[in-house]
Amino acid sequence: MSQDKTLLDVRGLRTAFHTEAGAWPAVDGVDFTVRRGEIVGLVGESGSGKSVTGFSLIGLIDPPGEVVAGEVIFDGVDLCKQTEEQLRKLRGDRIAMIFQDPLMTLNPVLKVGEQMREAIFTHYPKTTRKQADARCVEALEMVGIPSAATRLDNYPHEFSGGMRQRVAIAIAMLNQPELIIADEPTTALDVTIQGQILYQMQKLCRAHDTALIWITHDLGVVAELADRVAVMYAGRIVETGTVDEVLSAPRHPYTRGLLDSMPSTAEPGQRLHQIDGMAPTLAGREIGCAFRPRCPNAIARCAEVPPENTVEGERSYRCYVPLVQELV
């Protein structure tokens, strides 16, 4: 249910980590957009820089990391130029974040109700206690937690892992944000619980027209949940497009390789297609295209200059020798 209005426009984002040897870009020039109410999957393996991208959007990068370039334009305002004070006003109100470990969101020594009320009072101090409690109960019920009113008095450890994550989602949704950034929220959860969480997220985003950036390594989840997908490799986005375009007819060899390596796409008992080699470390990236050492189609040019972003209608990719399979 997306309108055409762009909510988030990321241009040229670069986040570097300073070490004794030098400053290495974990995020190396990332561009993507998110429309209102749209669900965008940000997909990559470990070391691709997807989580760092998510943190960089709202200024959660601490030294030795640093956002060194780029613009993050949220509803017309460049977040990279905002002060910490201004960013704090946005976080939890218009932009919310959900982490992989719910105990990063939840304070283990505070009751859940207290934390939820704090989230409300911080941004809307005029709310009465009664109103706040009502909103909290409503939020918990929305994420499917039974006996919500009594559970407000529970501590986080009294919830199971899946329920904790649901509480984290409830807190994120409390002030009806326009954008939620979710960093691998279901990676550590069982598959049936993941299904419940995905159901809640989908329902809430549709109901409130909330945009969602879902950071994950799981292409299957992205396929089922997202509208558009961006694939990251070694700090750069190598391909974007609608889920259908990218997953059925990918342009970039890495995306193709990923899809082919998945057992669910292969014939049982046959050798899986594998991408040889490993993803480069932060300091070991190629000067040209980072994927070149593992790419079956590499040409000479790939080793010299990183490919520019080629735009093809709604989709884009960075490759000198893109795959040209068409959508059926």
Added chain:
Amino acid sequence: MSDTAVIELRDLRKRFEPRPDLAQRILTMAGKTMPKRTVHAVNGVDLTLARGEVVGLVGESGCGKSTLGRMVAGLIRPTEGTVTYKGRDAATLTGRDKLDYTLGVQMIFQDPQASLNPRQRLHKILGESLRVHKLAAAKDVPARVDQALSEVGLSAEYRDRFPHQISGGQRQRIGIARALMVQPSFLVCDEPVAALDVSIQAQVINLFMDLRDRHGFTYLFISHDLGVVRHISDRVAIMYLGRIVEIAPAREIFARANHPYTQALLTEMPNVAQRGRNFTPIKGEIPSPLNPPSGCTFHPRCPHAMPRCKVEAPKLEDIAPGHRSACFLNDTSAA
């Protein structure tokens, strides 16, 4: 069946009962009854694994699959029931036979980082078993180590490295190489690719398949990932809260899943081919093995639960050749 069976599990059970500490013991003596906090990890499992087959064991957290795997490998002693290795009860083995069993059934662990001694160089990790059990002459050990490294796809230059100097996928290969050093016949793989990236997973899965073709290993492949399990297994067993609820050849499980839990797992399995799914997940939390529900342990979450399910626990029954399921829905006759 017994001639080709490598491992047989009969009514295997494992309960973890934390021993009462001093304070609790005093209170018990004073007459106050303390609640018993027993974890019913494995609650009656029968399984036979024939030589050369790959049996996938699927389940979510708390279902007891890791505990079961460790009992098969002999790392945990069962509370009740028997593990039979090559026709003999493993608990009764001693001496040479016991060593044969210990080395013959090797485990590949889930966390590649925690499964390697951080203070040992790779050649030490691999060569130690040869030295301790005198499986090779001292001068032959380095050659054997290099051979093992190349068999899992690592060059000999890695022999002097420490575990923290290699990647997760490479660590997992070392774990496999270490198991291969003692020439096992049976490998228990406890979520061996769960901690790895998708592209590395493919490499390690291929390695498992190559090793099977080359050495004729029997695998018990434990995983929560149905996609991986389907790819590599001959038969698949689904575990829920300490019991096997369904077991069938791999193709059968996916084409004709019978048990409601299996059906739920299959529906929830993220599928790349699917677009814009309307999620309708099963309700309820995964119950804790501390407090399993009565009767059929799945009944609180089952969309087809009947009154009978709350009272009685269904047994595994044959519903098709080689396909067994534990569900009263299959009971067409009134019982």
Added chain:
Amino acid sequence: MADPNQTKRVPTRGPMLETPRRNAILKKLNARPTVRGSAIALAVLMLFVLIAPYFAPQNPYDLMALNIMDGRLAPGAESMEGGRYWLGTDSQGRDMLSAILYGLRISLLVGLSAVVLSTLIGSFLGLLAAFKGGWIDTAIMRLVDFILGFPTILVALVLLAVMGRGVDKVVIALVVVQWAHYARIMRGRALQERRKEYIEAAQNLGFPAWRIMLFHLMPNCLSPVMVFATIQIATAIVLEATLSFLGVGVPVTEPSLGLLIASGFEYLLSGDYWISMFPGIALLLLILSINIIGDRMRASLDPR
């Protein structure tokens, strides 16, 4: 902000960025020395202390070298033979500088031996308790609780009252009191490590229990114990100084810093401050350096 399109080419692969803030952050990172640096600093300090007495102008224990006429001379005073007592003399005519150098050695030796022995005994028992569990664990840990329940000085005093004075007896008293800490630390860490899969793997490979305990478990549990031991050197030295000050530690013939401080105590009020103060300052400096180095080491060993 630096031009993002300018990526610096470096000999090793990979693009690197030049940013103005980089140097400030690098300086902060380099302020933390490595473990090796700290260990070397500690070794140098100890070496210095151990060989320093060879450079002392006088052997303060050689009664023939002492001249009672030189007693209670202020710092800087000249001796009968023409040399200078840089830090003054005590009531017996001992050169304070020499006495301090010898005393430092005694203090350090006692501290080191006590710590080394406590570490060995405590670590082994802690490891055994964690690995074996059951009644062995209970027995050892209750003993640890018992010992740690008493004030350290009290236990040491009682033991020394029974055993009498002497450097070796002081070390024994310190060990009896200190091993319990190490046992507890080692056991805590060993319980954690024991659950790790590499221990299970070792069991799966049929290794005997003693081998797993000594070659697999122990090496991975050493770091918290090592860090603690470094700090405890200073504590042991202070403990010994206290005991000697109270008169139950080392004998008069081999004075440590504590004893020197004690012997000068009665002269403080009459203005001969140097007999107590300089050994006191020496003790302070010794402990301070050990603590600082130990602290650095601890910070470096804990990179998470």
